[in-house]
Amino acid sequence: MSFFGNILRACALGAAVAVAAWSPATAQENPSAVIDEIRASGELKIPVMVGEEPGYIKDPSTGTWSGFYVDFLTDVANELGVKVTPVETTWGNLAADFQANKIDVAIGVNPNPKRGLVVDYLWEPIFTDAWGVFSPKGKPVATWAELNTPEKTVVVQKGSTMQIVAEALLPKAKITVVEDRNLAIMELQAGRADAMIQSIFDVLQISKQVNGEVSVPEPMLRNPATLAVARKPGNAGFINFLTNWIQQQRSLGLAQGRLAKSWEDRGIDLSILPSNFSF
Template identity: 30%
Template structure:
């Protein structure tokens, strides 16, 4: 992956990832000087984030960014990213923060994190006519089963770990995986539960939601640049406050409801 390339280059040059950012202005100073917070968002990834025809953004990651900017008393700008490039986008200063991905040890070598924002398991959607052996991760560990994931998504790590023998269909975007199972290019598409439910809300032709078991729920964080840590410390306090008083849960559930996912339709096994 690209993070490995960046870190490998740093090793060759004899410098650390923190040294790579040493000459950069700390995010806190940059935000305060410009009076602007820049948040990376993935387009068409409901209920996390989505942009309509007028250019307006919606989704719970968008609501979180809005509240952080409000707390900082600064303006807010959104910049498009992808799961494949978001670490580099944060590290390079293209954006100050990204809400909603896993703090893997590899990523922690390149960027910093605040959280967790919430904890979430994985859901699956199947191509029409596909009858899975079951919904255990081990049931997918078969070369005859084509499993789709978006490159850089947390589902990629889980599939490679628990179903390494499956035929893996790695595509740039989650929307591509939804199209892949509809066209028969893949048998099963795996993503976080909320993203799986979001994909199904966008396309009624997609089949029922399957919850992967065991439920290896992973915590999701806000990612920030490695620097003097001032912005990360602020964001950590923001997360603790808003998770404790229920705001984060409200942003999650209300964003899901805005795309047609009613609270009562969320499986009882799904907790945030």
């Protein structure tokens, strides 16, 4: 065989090897694989949390779940033609739940670098919140600097974004970490904490149950409430579907209307929010 013939033969063999190596990988990259799995299972597994009203509300007599977060994800499930299956958990356990395939999608989460190692966040938020502070009656908090002293104790929930906020902004304060919102309220009521950090909408909810001060300290920290899915092959189509769903919810005012009605139904006065804040 000629020199040029050998070259052509080598090129042909190289191309064949490349095709053989490329074809199986390409065949496995089905962007709708996660959607197909959810539809095949007939259920959309969602996280639900005790003490997180009005986003998650558990009926103690029946054990059924409602709330605006549940309503949102029920809409998603209906679009996919499946039912919603609630999985009781906490904010701090979401990453582990995704890795264990216990949940398919979470809502109302904040981008978190550590959790972002195993979770894909959607960059379009379903709404925008802000970080607020709940403190004893007569002791409002005008600025974050007021809490950043060794004499102040601030309570936050374990593994939450509010813990990151506290550790970043209040390095001089004592930070008390608890498992859930109810325990945080107990710390405040017992006089063991000077303030608790929550999203402003959660602070408004707490103020309906406990007498205290609602504050949005300056500088205002906006808080995107987005969706998250497990990072795994085949979730690109699921992310695209959810992004389109979010954009429709926001652009048509569906998300804003549902949220406002949910809070008003529970007697929460939104007029306390700063004039420069919108969700």
